[in-house]
Amino acid sequence: MEYQKQKLQSQYFTDSIIVKDVRQSKEQKITQAIERLVEDLIQESMAKGDFDNLSGKGKPLKKFSGCSYIDPMTHNLNRILIDNGYQPEWILMQKEIKDTIDQLREAILVSRKKLGTPMTPTEQKQWNQVCEQFQENIRKLNKRINDFNLIVPLLTKQKVHFDAQKEIAKAQEIHETFVKTKEVTDKNPNNIDQEEGEKTPGVKTGLWVNLVLRACPFNLPIQPQFTP
Numbered sequence: 001m002e003y004q005k006q007k008l009q010s011q012y013f014t015d016s017i018i019v020k021d022v023r024q025s026k027e028q029k030i031t032q033a034i035e036r037l038v039e040d041l042i043q044e045s046m047a048k049g050d051f052d053n054l055s056g057k058g059k060p061l062k063k064f065s066g067c068s069y070i071d072p073m074t075h076n077l078n079r080i081l082i083d084n085g086y087q088p089e090w091i092l093m094q095k096e097i098k099d100t101i102d103q104l105r106e107a108i109l110v111s112r113k114k115l116g117t118p119m120t121p122t123e124q125k126q127w128n129q130v131c132e133q134f135q136e137n138i139r140k141l142n143k144r145i146n147d148f149n150l151i152v153p154l155l156t157k158q159k160v161h162f163d164a165q166k167e168i169a170k171a172q173e174i175h176e177t178f179v180k181t182k183e184v185t186d187k188n189p190n191n192i193d194q195e196e197g198e199k200t201p202g203v204k205t206g207l208w209v210n211l212v213l214r215a216c217p218f219n220l221p222i223q224p225q226f227t228p
Contacts, residue, residue, distance in 0.1 A: 090152045094159075097148060100141055101162060108134050108168065112175045131168055138164040 045051060111130045115123040142161040149158045 090148060090157075093144065093148045093151070094157075097141065097144055097159065100144075104134065104137055104141070105167065105171070108171045109174060112171055113178070117175070117179050134168060135164040138162050138167065 108130060112127065115127055119127060145159045145161060152158055
């Protein structure tokens with residue numbers, strides 16, 4: 001009984017080795033066939049002159065100048081991804097944060113402009129609601145900044161939180177500057193236009209544009225109006 005058991009095990013072990021050798025042989029043949037095919041394609045392209053006008057031909061290869069902690073292979077793979085339009089998550093999140101704060105700043109400025117100066121009790125209530133919603137949006141944005149700081153690879157790229165109260169105060173300041181300069185231009189429109197035309201011939205920017213831009217720490221969708 002023991003003899004038959006050993007005989008069966010020996011036969012099975014031999015058959016398994018043969019099957020494994022056959023599989024490895026097939027894989028090796030396939031690999032060799034692919035290598036020969038690639039080599040034939042390269043030689044055919046060289047014969048046609050496809051490699052004659054390559055950019056950088058005859059010039060020394062650029063030395064690896066990336067981060068010293070990243071091997072050249074990883075650097076080259078990252079370069080291939082970038083060249084094909086891939087963007088890391090932290091790059092996309094950085095753009096999202098910038099676009100969001102720009103939209104929030106523009107929205108609160110537009111909301112303030114729709115209300116009177118000075119505001120009536122009803123308008124003040126509406127403004128308080130706008131400010132509360134703005135503070136909530138800033139709170140959500142600061143959470144995104146926390147997520148961004150966790151994945152950004154460079155310490156110098158990390159961002160600080162936005163202060164909702166400072167943003168609201170700046171929007172108020174810009175609106176007040178706009179109102180004051182508008183009153184000046186309404187009283188003396190001819191003098192203002194003439195003065196601005198002498199400084200910048202052909203362009204009628206308006207005094208309030210310059211004052212708002214000086215008071216504003218962030219970009220606003222304000223464009224000069226060109227005279228025909």
